[in-house]
Amino acid sequence: MDQAKSLESRVGDALGNEQLQSNFRSAMDYLVEKRSEKFQDEDSLISLRDSASSIRDNSISNLPKLLVKLEESLINNNIQVHWAETDIEANNIIYQILDEANAKKVVKGKSMVTEEIELNEFLDSKNIEILETDLGEFLVQLANEKPSHIVMPAIHKSRREISKVFSDHFPDFPYTEDVDLITQQARKILRDRFREADAGISGVNFAVAETGTLCLVENEGNGRMCTTTPPLHIAVAGIEKVVESLSDLPPLLDILTKSATGQEITTYFNMISSPRRHDEKDGPLSMHVVLLDNGRSKIHQNTEMQETLKCIRCGSCINHCPVYTQLGGHAYGTVYPGPIGITLEPQQKGISMLGDLTSLCTMCGACAEVCPVQIPLPKLINRLRSETVEGDYMKQFIEGVGSQRKPMESFTWQIWKYIYGNSALYSICSAVITKLRFLAPKRIGGWSKYRVIQKPSRSSLKQLAKQAGIKNE
Amino acid sequence: MSNEVYFLGTCIVDLFYPNAGLAGMQILQREGIEVIYPSGQTCCGQPAFNSGYRKETLKVARAQMKCFPKNIPIIIPSGSCAGMIKHQWPNLFKDEQDLEAAMSVVERVYEFTEFLVDRLNVKLIDLGEPTKIAIHTSCSSRNEMKVEDRIEKLISQLSSVEVLEQERKSECCGFGGTFAVKQADISGSMVNDKTSALEATNASCVISQECGCLMNIGGALQKQNSKMKSQHIAQFIWDRTNGPS
Numbered sequence: 001m002d003q004a005k006s007l008e009s010r011v012g013d014a015l016g017n018e019q020l021q022s023n024f025r026s027a028m029d030y031l032v033e034k035r036s037e038k039f040q041d042e043d044s045l046i047s048l049r050d051s052a053s054s055i056r057d058n059s060i061s062n063l064p065k066l067l068v069k070l071e072e073s074l075i076n077n078n079i080q081v082h083w084a085e086t087d088i089e090a091n092n093i094i095y096q097i098l099d100e101a102n103a104k105k106v107v108k109g110k111s112m113v114t115e116e117i118e119l120n121e122f123l124d125s126k127n128i129e130i131l132e133t134d135l136g137e138f139l140v141q142l143a144n145e146k147p148s149h150i151v152m153p154a155i156h157k158s159r160r161e162i163s164k165v166f167s168d169h170f171p172d173f174p175y176t177e178d179v180d181l182i183t184q185q186a187r188k189i190l191r192d193r194f195r196e197a198d199a200g201i202s203g204v205n206f207a208v209a210e211t212g213t214l215c216l217v218e219n220e221g222n223g224r225m226c227t228t229t230p231p232l233h234i235a236v237a238g239i240e241k242v243v244e245s246l247s248d249l250p251p252l253l254d255i256l257t258k259s260a261t262g263q264e265i266t267t268y269f270n271m272i273s274s275p276r277r278h279d280e281k282d283g284p285l286s287m288h289v290v291l292l293d294n295g296r297s298k299i300h301q302n303t304e305m306q307e308t309l310k311c312i313r314c315g316s317c318i319n320h321c322p323v324y325t326q327l328g329g330h331a332y333g334t335v336y337p338g339p340i341g342i343t344l345e346p347q348q349k350g351i352s353m354l355g356d357l358t359s360l361c362t363m364c365g366a367c368a369e370v371c372p373v374q375i376p377l378p379k380l381i382n383r384l385r386s387e388t389v390e391g392d393y394m395k396q397f398i399e400g401v402g403s404q405r406k407p408m409e410s411f412t413w414q415i416w417k418y419i420y421g422n423s424a425l426y427s428i429c430s431a432v433i434t435k436l437r438f439l440a441p442k443r444i445g446g447w448s449k450y451r452v453i454q455k456p457s458r459s460s461l462k463q464l465a466k467q468a469g470i471k472n473e
Numbered sequence: 474m475s476n477e478v479y480f481l482g483t484c485i486v487d488l489f490y491p492n493a494g495l496a497g498m499q500i501l502q503r504e505g506i507e508v509i510y511p512s513g514q515t516c517c518g519q520p521a522f523n524s525g526y527r528k529e530t531l532k533v534a535r536a537q538m539k540c541f542p543k544n545i546p547i548i549i550p551s552g553s554c555a556g557m558i559k560h561q562w563p564n565l566f567k568d569e570q571d572l573e574a575a576m577s578v579v580e581r582v583y584e585f586t587e588f589l590v591d592r593l594n595v596k597l598i599d600l601g602e603p604t605k606i607a608i609h610t611s612c613s614s615r616n617e618m619k620v621e622d623r624i625e626k627l628i629s630q631l632s633s634v635e636v637l638e639q640e641r642k643s644e645c646c647g648f649g650g651t652f653a654v655k656q657a658d659i660s661g662s663m664v665n666d667k668t669s670a671l672e673a674t675n676a677s678c679v680i681s682q683e684c685g686c687l688m689n690i691g692g693a694l695q696k697q698n699s700k701m702k703s704q705h706i707a708q709f710i711w712d713r714t715n716g717p718s
Contacts, residue, residue, distance in 0.1 A: 362649025365616030385525035417529040423513035446657020451692030461491035465510040472512040
């Protein structure tokens with residue numbers, strides 16, 4: 001997580017980079033278009049969103065019960081279950097499993113939760129080689145960067161930049177800007193790594209409580225390779241990933257792929273229900289699941305904010321966010337960017353550290369309109385904003401409530417309250433303002449950098465209404 | 474149906490777009506509606522609410538509640554102020570003792586174009602010169618109030634008005650209230666994208682039902698020395714349907 005620079009300077013960097021802005025603009029236009037092609041029929045979209053949302057409501061409102069059931073089913077399936085309360089705990093558990101198996105080379109499928117715990121950095125420090133096998137993640141890892149989007153991690157890179165990263169690292173291959181050729185080259189490189197790997201690590205899209213099935217949605221087949229080729233498979237999942245039964249999967253999968261990439265269905269959908277059985281010829285010999293809390297159960301305790309946990313990580317709120325489109329993902333300096341990021345991250349890491357992220361929203365509501373599970377993101381962001389400056393409501397849930405209250409800003413709102421809360425006082429002020437309109441400032445901070453300031457009118461509407469003989473009560 | 478309504482002008486209209494507010498009331502009067510403009514009104518509370526200052530918002534919101542006692546519709550010439558009361562007040566007042574009083578205001582709120590189309594079914598006769606315009610639908614009218622097509626329905630009745638469509642029409646203009654000050658550079662980048670899209674249509678004017686957006690887009694157009702004007706829908710309709718002034 002890049003919080004070394006201030007939000008202001010990260011935003012400045014992003015807005016100052018024309019190439020980056022144009023990369024994001026065209027990528028988001030493309031994703032918005034792809035999604036909308038899949039949801040031409042309004043009625044079926046409404047019913048699909050309703051059913052996906054109620055499935056996730058059920059998951060979250062019955063979370064403790066479903067997690068107990070999930071653990072039981074996983075153990076029945078011969079999958080070992082580990083509970084991690086924090087990122088550090090999760091990393092240690094994973095390291096211990098790898099260490100006991102003497103695993104030195106690890107391949108990993110795309111997983112945001114392992115970004116969240118910074119697993120790559122941790123295993124590097126333990127001299128375990130961990131390789132990203134999703135093409136986008138692979139490129140990001142080669143470039144020594146972080147994902148800029150939760151579904152398309154290398155979306156900030158232009159084709160040329162990708163070609164350069166690739167040819168710098170693999171000079172034996174002929175330079176090309178043809179994405180299909182680069183993909184073929186990556187396949188060749190990765191194929192051997194899958195064969196040599198001692199262990200595979202994956203995320204989880206849905207964990208089915210009733211059957212102990214772990215589902216993995218992907219397009220490149222690398223997820224399947226990671227979870228079937230090496231002798232050991234470790235899956236890492238946030239505890240909110242649980243769903244009650246197999247019948248919950250079709251609507252969720254349907255709306256996930258359409259919302260995320262505008263695909264009818266992804267190329268691969270893996271349903272993993274056990275390690276290799278005695279009569280089977282392939283699959284890992286042993287399987288572990290690490291169920292990560294990392295602040296989730298605290299979010300769960302708050303009935304208003306727990307809707308955050310319904311998220312299925314499709315990224316469509318991000319794709320439709322006009323602020324993300326301007327900035328790209330890195331400016332957020334967090335694992336999860338965009339509307340879901342500014343909702344989730346301050347709750348996880350506290351208001352003191354990340355409360356200012358809630359300013360990255362115009363309250364336009366585009367995110368809530370497309371969220372496949374109907375998370376009321378603007379409402380949650382607004383609540384968090386109030387926690388940044390007031391915060392007697394969520395003290396027990398979030399660290400640092402009220403810590404972002406700035407004296408000048410607070411003073412301004414007190415003045416506002418007195419004037420606008422008192423109609424007689426307001427009448428005097430508005431009369432004075434219209435009389436003294438020539439005193440209107442020519443510059444107001446950043447506003448006038450981009451706009452001419454409009455002077456107050458000669459008369460207020462109240463005065464005009466009176467002149468026009470409109471009744472006033 | 475009683476033919477009385479309240480008009481809640483909004484704080485931006487009161488000081489910056491009073492003629493749009495007056496035009497809105499005149500259109501209603503022309504439809505045989507008796508309009509009341511309660512003089513005690515100030516602001517719906519939206520600026521403070523979106524900045525996180527809920528206690529201050531409550532104080533100002535309460536001051537409005539007293540201004541609209543009769544059980545008649547409250548017409549608001551702004552999607553976001555209408556949305557603030559209709560969709561945010563229930564949340565704001567949910568743990569307050571005067572929730573019921575707040576809800577009696579909430580239930581009577583209409584956005585101006587919504588009322589003209591849904592309740593009055595107005596018929597407009599265009600008396601203006603041929604013109605080409607673009608429509609900017611505010612995000613609140615679209616996503617919160619879900620009345621974004623009413624402005625289109627009204628304008629489609631104006632026979633000499635050609636509507637040109639800008640690219641990414643539904644994208645936010647970057648206003649967002651205090652967002653435009655707090656994140657001024659992001660907001661600036663957004664409004665520049667919006668004005669570029671509008672300029673590309675060659676429309677002579679951009680029309681909206683939201684004065685916040687108009688202040689943002691209009692101010693940016695002026696800064697860029699653009700010929701394109703901006704106007705509130707109420708003013709636009711009144712000017713075109715009321716004959717030469």
